[in-house]
Amino acid sequence: MTTLYRLLTEEDTSAFCHKVSDALAKGWELYGDPTYAFDQASGVMRCGQAVIKRVDAPYTPDMKLGEQ
Numbered sequence: 001m002t003t004l005y006r007l008l009t010e011e012d013t014s015a016f017c018h019k020v021s022d023a024l025a026k027g028w029e030l031y032g033d034p035t036y037a038f039d040q041a042s043g044v045m046r047c048g049q050a051v052i053k054r055v056d057a058p059y060t061p062d063m064k065l066g067e068q
Helices: 014-025
Strands: 002-011 029-039 044-055
Touching (some): 014 029, 014 044
Antiparallel strands (some): 029 044
16 A cells, blocks of 8 residues: 655645545645645645545556546
8 A cells, every 4th residue: 555645736726625625535644733834936825635545556657546
């Protein structure tokens, strides 16, 4: 069993909530607290949420994590 990790990020809009909801619907689990920070380069607030998923496959760097 392998544990996969992803950090989902997005501007502070409903798109972030949809991204996290989609991951949860695909079996990913929340990992830790969400984060919220100002992106000075683009002048917007950004949200982040780590998620994990346990899979019955060995990890390889070429895995497309969003498709797991």
